[in-house]
Amino acid sequence: MSLPSTHTAPLHECFISLGSNIDPDHYFVQALEIISRECVLLAHSEAIRTAPVGYQQQPDFLNAALLVSTPLEREAFRAYLKGVEDRLGRVRGAIKSGPRTMDLDIVAWDGEVIDDGYFQHNYVRKPVDEVLASSGRNLESQKRS
Template sequence: MNRAYVGLGSNLGDSRQLVLDAMDALENLPGARPVGRSRLYRTPPWGLLEQPPFINAAMAVETPMAPLELLDAMLAIERAAGRIRDGERWGPRTLDLDLLHVEGFVLHDPRLTLPHPRIAERAFVLLPLNELAPDLELADQGRIAEMLAAVDSSQCQLLP
């Protein structure tokens, strides 16, 4: 079994429900076992700023899937939620699932880099991930808690 950490986000439609449904779908993948879910956060958009705020979360799941197989399953969950990948980066989306880290794997593939190379820049990833694994050490990036302390998370709001 591989422990995988996934970042989830949405800013179109019923974002809260889309993120919660995606968590359920990830936990229900063949052979998967849930490990933990973060709380939900409202966060400002990244990259393209003229769009609605996001709902973000993170989760950990143990899975027998290899990273690229898990990536394909995550893309299927996005498509089922109405996500259309049209090449636009950082734009609005019904659902965005990012494979952030899989314990025991460092990967540099054209489709997937592990750990995710921009975790340290993104409060919307670090805040929820810190709830699950503050002491998680990522290759060439450091500990989650230390990375979180180095970014501005003041515009991120915990949702009730």
């Protein structure tokens, strides 16, 4: 799925959480190249290495965050990210928290946190907070009950 080339639609800002534990150095570069080419990359964090959460019989993850702008609406952009995962060889197996080439999740949309993983997991929050600091952005981060 390619993004529209004209920017007549309003642009949305999106924080994306990236995670990989199958050849993560390779897939991080690939994901960054695709997203940089197809979206407007505004900022990104350094990658951090983290222990797996949930299913433990797997390698550590590399995690990072990106800030991009897109003319797509949120659900269309979510579908776009799933398509990028597929292009990078993502296999969705029986173990939801199992190994993956790339996991791309929307953490915040237009300044509002929409993924409670931001509040629950340092591997999400730390990279997003790094991007917030470097980009001068703020989030409405009231924990949802």
